[in-house]
Amino acid sequence: MDLTPNDELKGRNYAIVRYKPKAANASDDPVPDYMNLLAMIFSMCGLMLKIKWCAWCAVFCSLISFANSRSSEDSRQVLSSFMLSVSAVVMTYLQNPAPMVTPW
Amino acid sequence: FLFFTCLLIALRKVFMFAYAKQFYKYDHTSLFRNIEDNEFAEFEDFDDTEKQTTINNGFVEFEAEQVEEKPTNEVEDVVVETEEDEEFESLDPDEFEGLPGDDTIWENDKKVDKNIKKKKPELKIADVPLHLRSWDKYYVEILMALGIFVYLINFFIGKAKNNTLASSWLSHHLDFLHKSFALVGDDPQNKKIESTNELQKESEHVYTLWCSGRQCCEGMLVELKLLKRQDLISVIAHQMKPINDQVTISVKMTTLPSLVFCVGIKKSITNLHKTMQDLCLYCADKAKMGEKYNLPLSMLMLSELYGDVPAFILDSTVVRVLKDHQNLFDSLHISDQYSGAKPLDQNDDAPAIPETVKQITLVINYFIVPEKPSEIGEMVPLLKMLIYLSDKLKKLRLSRDSQIKADKHRADVADRYLKQTHAQRQEAAQQKKEEKARALKERMMNEEDPEKQRRLDEMIQRKEQNKKNKKMMKGRQYKVKAM
Numbered sequence: 191m192d193l194t195p196n197d198e199l200k201g202r203n204y205a206i207v208r209y210k211p212k213a214a215n216a217s218d219d220p221v222p223d224y225m226n227l228l229a230m231i232f233s234m235c236g237l238m239l240k241i242k243w244c245a246w247c248a249v250f251c252s253l254i255s256f257a258n259s260r261s262s263e264d265s266r267q268v269l270s271s272f273m274l275s276v277s278a279v280v281m282t283y284l285q286n287p288a289p290m291v292t293p294w
Numbered sequence: 295f296l297f298f299t300c301l302l303i304a305l306r307k308v309f310m311f312a313y314a315k316q317f318y319k320y321d322h323t324s325l326f327r328n329i330e331d332n333e334f335a336e337f338e339d340f341d342d343t344e345k346q347t348t349i350n351n352g353f354v355e356f357e358a359e360q361v362e363e364k365p366t367n368e369v370e371d372v373v374v375e376t377e378e379d380e381e382f383e384s385l386d387p388d389e390f391e392g393l394p395g396d397d398t399i400w401e402n403d404k405k406v407d408k409n410i411k412k413k414k415p416e417l418k419i420a421d422v423p424l425h426l427r428s429w430d431k432y433y434v435e436i437l438m439a440l441g442i443f444v445y446l447i448n449f450f451i452g453k454a455k456n457n458t459l460a461s462s463w464l465s466h467h468l469d470f471l472h473k474s475f476a477l478v479g480d481d482p483q484n485k486k487i488e489s490t491n492e493l494q495k496e497s498e499h500v501y502t503l504w505c506s507g508r509q510c511c512e513g514m515l516v517e518l519k520l521l522k523r524q525d526l527i528s529v530i531a532h533q534m535k536p537i538n539d540q541v542t543i544s545v546k547m548t549t550l551p552s553l554v555f556c557v558g559i560k561k562s563i564t565n566l567h568k569t570m571q572d573l574c575l576y577c578a579d580k581a582k583m584g585e586k587y588n589l590p591l592s593m594l595m596l597s598e599l600y601g602d603v604p605a606f607i608l609d610s611t612v613v614r615v616l617k618d619h620q621n622l623f624d625s626l627h628i629s630d631q632y633s634g635a636k637p638l639d640q641n642d643d644a645p646a647i648p649e650t651v652k653q654i655t656l657v658i659n660y661f662i663v664p665e666k667p668s669e670i671g672e673m674v675p676l677l678k679m680l681i682y683l684s685d686k687l688k689k690l691r692l693s694r695d696s697q698i699k700a701d702k703h704r705a706d707v708a709d710r711y712l713k714q715t716h717a718q719r720q721e722a723a724q725q726k727k728e729e730k731a732r733a734l735k736e737r738m739m740n741e742e743d744p745e746k747q748r749r750l751d752e753m754i755q756r757k758e759q760n761k762k763n764k765k766m767m768k769g770r771q772y773k774v775k776a777m
Contacts, residue, residue, distance in 0.1 A: 206487055207513045209480040209504035219497075246438045253442065257449050257525045260497045290434045 225255035236278035248275035452523030476507025512546040539660035550652035552700035554598040558625025563594040624657040
């Protein structure tokens with residue numbers, strides 16, 4: 191049977207239904223939400239406790255959250271998280287300009 | 295001779311200062327100076343020779359601490375020179391200030407080293423913090439910045455790759471979609487109903503396309519679930535555990551017979567059987583091989599009704615397409631009770647009856663080989679097969695037995711949900727009754743008119759009495775039945 195349809199198969203009585211985007215479920219892909227939360231926690235630790243590696247981790251987490259974010263989500267939250275992490279890095283180095291000490 | 299001796303003394307002093315500078319820092323020379331000054335201060339009224347000896351002794355002490363070899367020579371020199379100094383003790387050192395090579399400066403009757411004054415501007419340089427002297431101490435920070443840079447580069451490259459793949463898929467399938475549907479691509483924000491002919495970007499790795507305008511079909515949703523090439527962490531994870539890009543095409547039907555059927559590769563079928571709610575409820579039997587219907591050995595089949603339904607669906611055309619595109623085909627799920635995946639929270643006390651839709655879902659594995667773009671074109675027959683099936687299924691008429699069996703299944707499932715929610719509904723009804731009675735009592739208490747209050751009270755008493763009577767009657771009925 192020829193699978194190529196023609197105009198007859200389309201049928202004259204058809205109804206056009208508009209697209210209803212399904213609500214973005216957090217359970218579909220929880221990565222951007224978790225990374226956003228981690229970025230905020232690391233930023234706070236970096237700012238309050240003046241831990242440099244926390245501030246750098248916050249920058250990475252916010253970048254990962256941004257890369258995995260959905261288009262339907264508000265970009266302001268991701269942007270604010272990124273700015274917070276950058277400010278954490280800047281503040282820790284202003285307070286203590288010495289290089290980061292590695293454990294090895 | 296006197297002149298030469300004085301010159302020798304001055305030169306010795308110069309030599310001693312220079313020698314001291316080689317080994318000691320400013321602090322030490324200042325210490326030496328302090329000691330010298332103290333020596334001067336202490337023995338101010340004494341003769342020069344004694345001063346010299348003390349100075350020389352000071353020298354000896356310093357050198358004894360720092361240098362082991364030199365002191366012996368110095369001591370000998372000191373001994374010699376003190377003897378010389380004794381001869382010329384009458385000489386006043388003040389007479390020899392400003393001699394060439396003499397770096398001493400007098401300030402407030404105290405000797406100040408000229409070089410020290412010269413060094414003062416240099417001290418400022420010495421105050422420069424250690425960490426700003428060399429950038430190589432910041433290697434961790436440089437590595438972090440490099441990591442961010444690499445991540446960003448990967449983001450843009452991955453985003454572009456995914457975009458290219460999505461566009462390529464659309465370009466291969468657009469012609470067929472235009473022939474099959476009146477509306478290809480819909481922007482929900484646009485009030486006008488017009489085809490966008492474009493994929494909608496849900497995220498950097500998920501693209502969707504909605505098509506509508508076909509008989510017996512509400513619409514078709516195409517979801518391109520690509521790999522997260524824009525995320526470096528995901529790219530590394532994919533290298534360790536490879537997964538495929540997938541294309542999920544779901545056709546929402548307006549009319550579909552009462553059937554639940556699924557065919558696909560073994561891994562997908564076992565996964566779907568565990569996760570999909572309708573397959574769990576209606577296909578209790580284990581998945582079967584499709585040898586009877588000439589399906590490849592790598593494929594399994596699940597069906598609610600094993601009589602005429604699989605034979606109707608798996609006709610020669612469908613089987614041929616599935617065999618020819620085994621590498622791309624993942625699963626085909628046809629159900630009139632489709633409600634998605636099972637909820638993760640299994641301990642929910644009141645699981646609501648899920649909303650069901652009539653849907654045919656086709657999942658295609660999108661094998662991406664950049665050097666062979668024609669593989670995308672090989673997916674078109676699978677889409678054509680799906681449309682063919684959607685048209686064929688509306689003509690399916692189940693046999694009487696199959697229809698009865700299917701209806702019985704659905705009724706059983708509905709009863710099960712009702713039983714599960716029965717206790718919950720009972721409790722809710724009880725709570726409502728209690729609330730009504732409480733509201734009535736409050737009204738009675740708040741009533742100012744005693745006559746009305748009395749009437750309300752009587753009404754409440756009558757109701758409670760009726761309830762008690764009813765309970766007693768029921769109890770008697772049970773007793774009679776038991777007897």
